[in-house]
Amino acid sequence: RTADRSATDIPVSQYACQRRTTLNNRNNLFTNALKILAENAEFCENEGRNLAFARASSILKSLPYRVTKMDDLQGIPSLGEHSKKVIKEILEDGNCGEVEKLIQNERYQTLKRFTSIFGVGVKTADKWYREGLRTLHELKASKIKLTKEQEAGLLYYEDLIVPVTMAEADSIRKIVEEAVHRFLPAAVVKLTGGFRRGKESGHDVDLLITHQDEGKEQGLLHQVINWMAVQGMILYDDITDNRDQKWKTKEPELFDHFAKCYLIFKLQKDMVNVVDLNTSGDHDSLAVNEAKEMGLGGQAGTCEHAGCASVKDKDWKAIRVDLVVAPFSQYAYALLGWTGSRLFERDLRRYAKHFKHMSLSSHSLFDNEQKRFLMAATEEEIFAHLGLDYIPPQERNA
Numbered sequence: 001r002t003a004d005r006s007a008t009d010i011p012v013s014q015y016a017c018q019r020r021t022t023l024n025n026r027n028n029l030f031t032n033a034l035k036i037l038a039e040n041a042e043f044c045e046n047e048g049r050n051l052a053f054a055r056a057s058s059i060l061k062s063l064p065y066r067v068t069k070m071d072d073l074q075g076i077p078s079l080g081e082h083s084k085k086v087i088k089e090i091l092e093d094g095n096c097g098e099v100e101k102l103i104q105n106e107r108y109q110t111l112k113r114f115t116s117i118f119g120v121g122v123k124t125a126d127k128w129y130r131e132g133l134r135t136l137h138e139l140k141a142s143k144i145k146l147t148k149e150q151e152a153g154l155l156y157y158e159d160l161i162v163p164v165t166m167a168e169a170d171s172i173r174k175i176v177e178e179a180v181h182r183f184l185p186a187a188v189v190k191l192t193g194g195f196r197r198g199k200e201s202g203h204d205v206d207l208l209i210t211h212q213d214e215g216k217e218q219g220l221l222h223q224v225i226n227w228m229a230v231q232g233m234i235l236y237d238d239i240t241d242n243r244d245q246k247w248k249t250k251e252p253e254l255f256d257h258f259a260k261c262y263l264i265f266k267l268q269k270d271m272v273n274v275v276d277l278n279t280s281g282d283h284d285s286l287a288v289n290e291a292k293e294m295g296l297g298g299q300a301g302t303c304e305h306a307g308c309a310s311v312k313d314k315d316w317k318a319i320r321v322d323l324v325v326a327p328f329s330q331y332a333y334a335l336l337g338w339t340g341s342r343l344f345e346r347d348l349r350r351y352a353k354h355f356k357h358m359s360l361s362s363h364s365l366f367d368n369e370q371k372r373f374l375m376a377a378t379e380e381e382i383f384a385h386l387g388l389d390y391i392p393p394q395e396r397n398a
């Protein structure tokens with residue numbers, strides 16, 4: 001039974017880190033529409049608008065009831081006039097005209113297509129669009145210079161747009177753990193990101209590595225990658241060590257200094273416990289269907305690249321994996337930072353700054369009044385430092 005909203009309900013916080021957001025979203029109809037508007041704002045590089053729609057969507061996800069009338073939104077923060085108009089229209093007509101128009105829009109479709117390629121951001125996608133490119137086929141046929149990352153992204157495109165399942169993520173975690181233990185038997189390899197929040201599928205596998213004896217983890221990433229490469233497990237890799245600053249420009253807010261590796265992993269299908277690799281249970285499969293309808297995934301079986309066998313015939317799947325190595329003293333912060341969701345992280349930092357005069361990152365928490373770093377061995381301790389109730393990963397799906 002869907003609970004009704006009543007006046008006795010406790011107020012909803014405007015901070016995602018003070019809300020419990022499970023995967024049980026009762027307001028899909030609205031959040032799907034708002035997500036498209038947020039995405040389009042991102043394509044227009046309008047950060048304020050992107051954040052406004054993302055916040056509106058997030059707050060609806062946290063509600064323990066389905067919104068059935070505008071009155072249900074009384075006292076709910078983070079809903080701007082535009083978002084309210086969208087909700088009202090969906091309540092009245094079943095859909096929103098602006099969103100329906102947008103999904104037919106050529107620029108929106110093209111930017112969605114191009115940004116779904118690994119290594120392609122909004123700026124690049126927009127440049128290609130302005131140069132007249134519309135499809136992957138046209139992109140491949142053009143003489144445009146691609147980065148190594150984008151070349152790999154195109155080469156393994158068919159696989160990379162298929163959501164990663166929990167079973168695949170778990171297999172990769174075990175394989176990586178085995179590789180890590182060859183060099184450091186007591187190291188810990190932890191599945192983070194959306195899978196730690198309970199998602200059944202995701203766009204990549206996020207793994208966090210640490211070792212109790214701080215310092216032992218140094219050099220580990222190179223050893224592990226080299227070993228896995230020799231085993232034929234690596235299709236593409238980009239190691240960033242902690243002195244490298246190149247990610248700073250990409251997403252300043254998410255930037256951290258950990259040694260990390262963005263890779264495309266070659267997962268043998270017989271390494272996965274669950275038989276069916278190409279199914280997924282949640283909304284992400286919609287994205288794939290949509291991608292296929294838009295002609296993104298239509299080339300299965302006819303891929304012309306050498307070494308890129310048809311999706312159906314080959315016995316492996318290309319999967320995006322992020323490996324991050326954190327020194328033990330920063331592990332709790334790294335775990336909190338890499339578990340997400342992105343909006344949850346953003347609001348944790350915002351909350352820390354505004355209410356506690358503290359600076360939170362994936363490395364540490366700095367108290368700007370006491371002028372000192374606050375140590376934490378667990379996520380629970382970090383929430384306690386911030387004066388927040390502990391929110392478990394399953395309730396951070398903001």
Ligand code: DGT
Binds near residue numbers: 192194339
């Ligand atoms: P998905 O799309 O199913 O993979 O969903 P998530 O929630 O796993 O999203 P993902 O993989 O993009 O990121 C997981 C979390 O890790 C997210 O809250 C932000 C954090 N994160 C991702 N990339 C970076 C990065 O380059 N630096 C830092 N510090 N954090 C990152």
Ligand code: MG
Binds near residue numbers: 205
């Ligand atoms: Mg992820």
